Amino acid sequence: MKNTKHLLKLMDWSAQEIKEVLDTADQLKYEKKNGVEHHLLKGKTLGMIFSKSSTRTRVSFEVGMYDLGGSALFLSSRDLQIGRGEPVEDTARVLSRYLDGIMIRTFDQSEVEDLAKYGSIPIINGLTDYCHPCQVLADLMTIREKLGSLKGKKLCYIGDGNNMTNSLIVGCIKMGMAVSVACPKGYEPDSELMKWADENGDFLCTDDIQKAAAGADVVYTDVWASMGQESEAEERKKIFKNYQVNAQTMSYTNKNAMVLHCLPAHREEEITAEVFEAHADEIFEEAENRLHAQKAVLVKCMA
Ligand code: CP
Ligand code: NVA
Numbered sequence: 575m576k577n578t579k580h581l582l583k584l585m586d587w588s589a590q591e592i593k594e595v596l597d598t599a600d601q602l603k604y605e606k607k608n609g610v611e612h613h614l615l616k617g618k619t620l621g622m623i624f625s626k627s628s629t630r631t632r633v634s635f636e637v638g639m640y641d642l643g644g645s646a647l648f649l650s651s652r653d654l655q656i657g658r659g660e661p662v663e664d665t666a667r668v669l670s671r672y673l674d675g676i677m678i679r680t681f682d683q684s685e686v687e688d689l690a691k692y693g694s695i696p697i698i699n700g701l702t703d704y705c706h707p708c709q710v711l712a713d714l715m716t717i718r719e720k721l722g723s724l725k726g727k728k729l730c731y732i733g734d735g736n737n738m739t740n741s742l743i744v745g746c747i748k749m750g751m752a753v754s755v756a757c758p759k760g761y762e763p764d765s766e767l768m769k770w771a772d773e774n775g776d777f778l779c780t781d782d783i784q785k786a787a788a789g790a791d792v793v794y795t796d797v798w799a800s801m802g803q804e805s806e807a808e809e810r811k812k813i814f815k816n817y818q819v820n821a822q823t824m825s826y827t828n829k830n831a832m833v834l835h836c837l838p839a840h841r842e843e844e845i846t847a848e849v850f851e852a853h854a855d856e857i858f859e860e861a862e863n864r865l866h867a868q869k870a871v872l873v874k875c876m877a
Contacts, residue, residue, distance in 0.1 A: 579875045580690045580697045583683070584707045584744040585770075591874070592714070592748055598870035599715050599863070606641065606866070614877045615644035618674040622700070625651040625680040626801045630837065631700045631708065634864040635677050638872055641865075644674070651680070666693035675876045681802055696875035703802060704764070706737045709836045710745040712867035716860040717751075717792055720832055725750035728776075730790035730827065732756045732783060733817050733844050734810070735763035738796040738836055743771050752776035756786035758813050783817065787826035794834045795819045795844045811843065819845040832856050 584592070605612070620639050622632060632648065639646040651657045656665045662685055669676060670693040678686055678697065683704035690697040699707055718724050729746050731739050735757045743763055746753045753771060755763060759781055762768065771777035780786050787793065798814040799807040819833060833845075833853035841847040850857065 576694060578690070578694065578696050581707055581871055581875060582686055582690055582697060582699050583705050584710060584741055584748065585767075587707075587748075589748045589750075592711070592745065595711055595867070595870045595874050596715050596718060598873060599711070599866040600719070602869050602873075603863070603866035611643075612641065613643035614873050615639060615642040615674075618644040618876055619672070620644065620646045620872065620876070621649055621669055621673040621676045622646055623649045623651055623654065623656070623676060623678040623680070624700075625657075625678075626701065628679055628700070630861055630864045631677075631679060631868075634868045635698075635700070635872070638865055638869040642869060642872060644872075644876075647673070662688040663692040665689070666691075670694040675872070698871060698875060701737060703800070704737055705741040705744075706836070707741050707745070708868055708871060709738065709864070710741040711871060712860060712863040713742065713794070713834055713836070714745055714749060715863045715867050716834065716856065717832065719859070719863075720856065721791060726752075727791040728752040728754065728789055728828075729792040729794055730754045730756065730787045731794045731796075732786065732819055732823060733795045733814060734798055734800070735761050735779075736796060736800050738794075739763040740767050742794060743767050743777070747771050747775035747777065750775070754778040754780070754786040754790070756780055756783045756817060758817060761813070783823055784826050787823055790827040790831050792832045792834060793819055793823065793827055796836055797838070797840055798844055814844070818843070819849050821846070821848060824849060834860050837861055 636646040666689045675696040677700045679700035683702045686699045740763050798810045835857050
C-alpha cells in the first residue's frame with residue numbers, strides 16, 4: 575500500500591491539513607519577505623505537465639521549487655508522448671523513476687487520479703475541468719490574511735458553476751465558512767458537491783444574485799467560458815450577462831466586502847473594470863499568494 579501525499583482535490587484533505595498548509599504558507603511568505611532561505615526540497619525535481627495554458631500556476635510552482643532549493647521541469651503535453659496516446663499508466667511509472675513529484679494541469683480529473691494510482695510520487699492537481707484546489711488554498715490564505723479568520727465568514731460566488739466553484743465550495747465549507755452561489759439554471763456546480771455542502775455546512779445555490787450576495791464578506795467570480803469552452807464563449811456571454819460582479823452586486827453585500835478573482839479576468843464580462851480596479855490590491859495579493867500557498871503544498875507533499 576503506497577503512502578504518498580497527493581493533492582488531487584480538496585475533498586481528500588482534512589480541515590486540519592488545509593489549516594496546516596495555510597499556516598505554512600503564511601510563514602513562508604513572512605520568511606521570503608525577510609530574506610530567509612530554505613532548502614526544504616534540496617535536490618528534488620518537480621515535473622510540471624501542462625495540457626492547458628497558464629501564467630500563475632506555472633510561474634508560482636517553478637519559482638516555488640527554486641525558492642525551496644529544488645528544480646522544476648516544464649513539460650508541455652503536446653511534446654510528451656502522452657499527447658500522442660502513450661497511456662497514463664506508463665507515463666506515471668516512467669516519470670516516477672525520474673522525478674520527485676508531478677504537478678499537472680489537464681482536462682479530465684481521471685487523468686490526475688490515474689497518475690496517482692499508477693505512479694509512486696506525489697501528484698498535485700494544477701487545475702482540471704473539475705477542480706482547482708491550489709488556487710483555493712491561495713484564496714483561503716488571502717481571505718484569512720484580510721479578515722483575520724475564516725470560520726463564520728460568508729463567500730458568495732457569482733457566475734459559472736465551474737472548476738473554481740467546485741473547489742471553493744469544498745475549501746470554504748471545510749474551513750467553516752458559509753458559501754452561496756448565484757448562477758443561471760443549468761450552470762450549477764457539481765451536484766454531488768452541492769449535496770455534500772448542504773449536509774456539511776451553510777450552503778445556498780440560487781439564480782438570484784441579490785439573495786446570494788446578501789451578507790457576503792467575500793465576492794468571488796471567474797470567467798464565463800473556461801479553457802476548453804472557447805467555442806461556447808459567445809453563447810455564454812448571453813446566458814451569463816446578468817451574472818456580473820458590478821456596483822449593484824456590491825450594494826447587496828456586507829460593507830467593505832472583499833472581491834477575489836482567480837484570474838485571468840475578462841473586464842465587463844464577469845466583472846466590471848470599476849469593481850476590478852477598486853479591489854485590485856486584494857486580487858493581486860491573491861495572485862501573489864499562489865506562490866506562498868503552492869510552496870506550502872510542495873513542502874506538505876514532497877518534503
Ligand atoms: N488562476 C490561475 O490558475 O491562473 P493561470 O491559469 O495563469 O495558471
Ligand atoms: N475556470 C477557469 C479558471 C482559470 C484559472 C478555467 O478553467 O479556464
